[in-house]
Amino acid sequence: xxxxxxxGQRHAxxxxxxxxxxxxxxxxxxVLAPPAVVGVIDYRGTVVPVVDLCRLLVGxxxxxxxxxxxxxxxxxxxxxxxxxxxxxxxxxLTRLDTASAQPGLHRPDAPFLGPLLNxxxxxxxxxxxxxxxxxxxxxxxxxxxxDLPPDPLSAQAHGR
Amino acid sequence: MVIRNLGLEKKLMLLxxxxxxxxxxxxxxxxxxxxxxxxxxxxxxxxxxxxxLVADILPPPAYIIESHLLSLQLAEESEAAQQALxxxxxxxxRVEFDRRHEHWKRALAPxxxxxxxxxxxxxxAVAYFEVREAELIPAVRARNPVRVQAAMTVLNQRYEEHRxxxxxxxxxxxxxxxxxxxxxxxxxxxxxxxxxxxGGLVLAVVAVLAxxxxxxxxxxTARLSLAAGVASRVADGDLTxxxxxxxxSDESGRLLTAIQAMTTSxxxxxxxxxxxxxxxxxxxxxxxxxxxxxxxxxxxxxxSAVQIAGGARSISETSADLMSTMESVNAVAGQAAQVAxxxxxxxxxxxxxMQQLQQGTVxxxxxxxxxxxxxxxxxxxxxxxxxxADQTNLLSINAAIEAEKAGDQGLGFMVLAREIRRLADxxxxxxxxxxxxxxxxxxxxxxxxxxxxGFAAQVERxxxxxxxxxxxxGQIIGQVKALSERFDAVNHGMRSQSQGARQIxxxxxxxxxxxxAGADALPEFNASIAGLRDAADSLTQEISRFKLGT
Numbered sequence: 143x144x145x146x147x148x149x150g151q152r153h154a155x156x157x158x159x160x161x162x163x164x165x166x167x168x169x170x171x172x173v174l175a176p177p178a179v180v181g182v183i184d185y186r187g188t189v190v191p192v193v194d195l196c197r198l199l200v201g202x203x204x205x206x207x208x209x210x211x212x213x214x215x216x217x218x219x220x221x222x223x224x225x226x227x228x229x230x231x232x233x234x235l236t237r238l239d240t241a242s243a244q245p246g247l248h249r250p251d252a253p254f255l256g257p258l259l260n261x262x263x264x265x266x267x268x269x270x271x272x273x274x275x276x277x278x279x280x281x282x283x284x285x286x287x288x289d290l291p292p293d294p295l296s297a298q299a300h301g302r
Numbered sequence: 303m304v305i306r307n308l309g310l311e312k313k314l315m316l317l318x319x320x321x322x323x324x325x326x327x328x329x330x331x332x333x334x335x336x337x338x339x340x341x342x343x344x345x346x347x348x349x350x351x352x353x354x355l356v357a358d359i360l361p362p363p364a365y366i367i368e369s370h371l372l373s374l375q376l377a378e379e380s381e382a383a384q385q386a387l388x389x390x391x392x393x394x395x396r397v398e399f400d401r402r403h404e405h406w407k408r409a410l411a412p413x414x415x416x417x418x419x420x421x422x423x424x425x426x427a428v429a430y431f432e433v434r435e436a437e438l439i440p441a442v443r444a445r446n447p448v449r450v451q452a453a454m455t456v457l458n459q460r461y462e463e464h465r466x467x468x469x470x471x472x473x474x475x476x477x478x479x480x481x482x483x484x485x486x487x488x489x490x491x492x493x494x495x496x497x498x499x500x501g502g503l504v505l506a507v508v509a510v511l512a513x514x515x516x517x518x519x520x521x522x523t524a525r526l527s528l529a530a531g532v533a534s535r536v537a538d539g540d541l542t543x544x545x546x547x548x549x550x551s552d553e554s555g556r557l558l559t560a561i562q563a564m565t566t567s568x569x570x571x572x573x574x575x576x577x578x579x580x581x582x583x584x585x586x587x588x589x590x591x592x593x594x595x596x597x598x599x600x601x602x603x604x605x606s607a608v609q610i611a612g613g614a615r616s617i618s619e620t621s622a623d624l625m626s627t628m629e630s631v632n633a634v635a636g637q638a639a640q641v642a643x644x645x646x647x648x649x650x651x652x653x654x655x656m657q658q659l660q661q662g663t664v665x666x667x668x669x670x671x672x673x674x675x676x677x678x679x680x681x682x683x684x685x686x687x688x689x690x691a692d693q694t695n696l697l698s699i700n701a702a703i704e705a706e707k708a709g710d711q712g713l714g715f716m717v718l719a720r721e722i723r724r725l726a727d728x729x730x731x732x733x734x735x736x737x738x739x740x741x742x743x744x745x746x747x748x749x750x751x752x753x754x755x756g757f758a759a760q761v762e763r764x765x766x767x768x769x770x771x772x773x774x775x776g777q778i779i780g781q782v783k784a785l786s787e788r789f790d791a792v793n794h795g796m797r798s799q800s801q802g803a804r805q806i807x808x809x810x811x812x813x814x815x816x817x818x819a820g821a822d823a824l825p826e827f828n829a830s831i832a833g834l835r836d837a838a839d840s841l842t843q844e845i846s847r848f849k850l851g852t
Contacts, residue, residue: 144699157703162700163696209692
């Protein structure tokens, strides 16, 4: 599992969905973008939107630390998936025992929250990126991607 | 005295009688003296008798009859001793003759008598003596009778000449004496006549004087009695009287004028006194009223004085308190000035210390700058290390992700990736620590530099402030000193005010005492006014005795 730190809180992400972890790359801002979308980056020739997790979860911008990371994840249906960079204040790996998972808090307005995990350093909230980003952002990303030809790099990255 | 009681007339008559008596006594004495000493009078007769007696007895020295007798005797004498004796006597007679001649030459006035006596009688006498000495005496000594006889002849001739001249002298002298006696007799009879005439004149003058005296005395007594009458009328109070005739300028006239003036003055005086007595009566009434008012005023004055004295006493006490307060304030101000003085000297020391501090901060800043440069170098190195560690970390994460994606086949690679990540993490942690330390150091140095800069600025400001404070302290010291002087002046003023208030209080006390005395004296004053009123009434009565006419 990939652990992203957002405002001091650790959130677990399934490593299978993570394409690559990047340092804080220069972000080109977008006009008229949804509030959580900071801008776009050039990820190996592909324009990838950047979503600030801090802005999304606690309503403030992520602080730019040396440990701040961008985790590139795959969203959307497998046939026409798109890449989204999640901006977090830290990123690490952990080995998790999914058996110890306990049901977390389920709220209708927060469907992205998964079960609570324990890795020995404390409790982790597992999150689903697609649920987290929500239909609006995914639709915007996907509709933008619909006009584009299939991404060769995603296939390359997937293949790695 | 008896004479003083006599009237003027009698006095004058007495004076005249005494004068007349004295004159007649003088005249009698003069008459008697003239009678006694006149020529051919009893005294004169006695003197002439004595002279005649001497002339009858003695041989005349100016007449050479005795010398001639001696010559005749010598011519007859034959004895030598007798001759010498005779010659000796003849010589003595000649000496006597010369002496008398000298006398008569001086005594007789120039004239016929003098010529006859000193020339006509003298020359034959001298010739006689020469012949005697030249002829007779040698002839006698030679016992030559012929020469003696011849000498005697010559001598006889000379003697005759001399005798004739002497006779004429005697005649002339007798004539002169007769003349003189007649003259004396005439002057005596003139004196007698003059004396008689003088007596008559004196009698006439005395008579005239007596008459004048009577007249003068009469006029004088008449005027004096007039003046006495006027004076007695004035004494009776009749001031309307006028002196009839006061125009003469002698003593009595002046007396009358003076009486007239006195009466006039007395008239106006009495008029004024009457006016004044009326005014006095009115005034005494006013006085009585004023006395009552004064009584009331004195009461009010006493109350006011009590209040003022109380106020002045409280002012005096208050100002004394204030004065002591001022003195203590002054002492405190003096202490403050001393403290400020000490502060100023301390500040001067502090200024020096601050300047040293400034220099110190400058050197510290320089050193801190050096440290900052070094730390930035370190920082650069650390950044490089960090970047490397970060990239290693990323690499290990991505490797681990890929290994996880590979499932069981990637387990070994995953262990390796985990080790790499652990190392990277450790490196990152270490670099983090270093970075943090460096950052702390940097920030500390920066803060230190800034603080040093701020400190230097503050020190600079402090130096300025210290100088300013020193100046202000100097001003404060000056002001405190000036304040002290002003305090002294105020103190002096307060003291004088206190003294003044005390004096006012004392004066008020005295005034109160005076008012009390005035109040005490008021009855006496009223009694005096009553006496004054009585006196004014009696004065008015007295004045009414005088008649002033219209």
